[in-house]
Amino acid sequence: MTVPNLPVLSPFLIEDQVRAALVEDLGRAGDITSQATVAAGMTAKAELNAREPGVIVGMELAAAAFRLMDPAIVFEPLVRDGDRVEPDTVLARVSGPARGVLAAERVALNFLMHLSGVATYTAAFADEIAHTTARVCCTRKTIPGLRALEKYAVRMGGGSSHRYGLDDAILIKDNHIAVSGGIAGAIRAAREFAGHLVKVEVEVTTLEELEEALEAAPDVVLLDNMGPELLRRAVEINCDCAGLTNDDYVGDPRRVKLEASGNVNLKTIRSIAETGVDYISTSKITMAAPTLDIGLDVVVS
Missing domain, CATH: 3.20.20.70 (Aldolase class I)
Incomplete structure (x- = not known):
């Protein structure tokens, strides 16, 4: 089910929020774990998966996290904000430089998990x-x-x-x-x-x-x-x-x-x-x- 008359987030708000979250997470030296264990030229493919039923919100924020981390990362959304999904639904596919994919992972998931949780809980009340x-x-x-x-x-x-x-x-x-x-x-x-x-x-x-x-x-x-x-x-x-x-x-x-x-x-x-x-x-x-x-x-x- 997709909510009719969908609200829209400002792209400037999205970029500001995601950029601030990335700055917070990367700190002074960046993702030192990925730098230490993943060669600079390596690529990776990954999927964002829902592990329980709910209403998905935050797809644009997740996409922005990967894009701002490395413009070479390709983010392919498979659902839209407001969609209700079942467990094991693939929400998006991500591919590109492995260091960037791994470094952006937590920021993307933090937004998706929190906002989808709010939407899912709201839907239960509604x-x-x-x-x-x-x-x-x-x-x-x-x-x-x-x-x-x-x-x-x-x-x-x-x-x-x-x-x-x-x-x-x-x-x-x-x-x-x-x-x-x-x-x-x-x-x-x-x-x-x-x-x-x-x-x-x-x-x-x-x-x-x-x-x-x-x-x-x-x-x-x-x-x-x-x-x-x-x-x-x-x-x-x-x-x-x-x-x-x-x-x-x-x-x-x-x-x-x-x-x-x-x-x-x-x-x-x-x-x-x-x-x-x-x-x-x-x-x-x-x-x-x-x-x-x-x-x-x-x-x-």
Whole structure:
């Protein structure tokens, strides 16, 4: 399965990320193991193999690792980012100067294994709620320096992005409310400050806070740490506030979008989604995703 409307990574971002990783790995003297054991003129052929099922992400980064290490290396991709694969799937073939192939191996695999792991874990969450209209979202809880790549992997796994950083959307959390003095006032101040293209979201923890927030008309309300029963009631309150029936609720522009967060895992996300919320945000798909087992195997002829 390939995700429709695929996002695209900037080639400049790819090169910068991969170059920095190669510089980190090669250090001051380069790959001294390959220099010591592999003659300068030797060539090698290898395959990148998936050793478990998953969603593949990071093919362009892997290709860049080999290309930047040695332009003479040929990288032949056999799958695309977003493809779901089974164990023993050959992802790509690599051939060229042996020292370069071996030196770039770990950087290529690090990107592939981590990003494919994020996408695969996201897909597991997305599959659990595929029968609903809710979307699973990642947050700003990402590994420093890898946010754009991890959010790209989330989208490839069928998830959505919450916000990229502090500068692209306003999220009024409990501490902002405590300092500013109240939910409604904070929302009004945000509306006055923000441009017309900037979304305003506010976090609430009770139904009373939700009703106060809805009166001030934010774009999104974040329902923090509410169980399924409270979430269902929040959906009903949102529907009533907009003057809608339950049948008209989904997709109606008059209502506020609702996002659930807190205690989200593979065991709870289905019941959360079935309450009728629009989005479910969790840091687990970026911060707790296991790597996907991928290896590079030299082909001996």
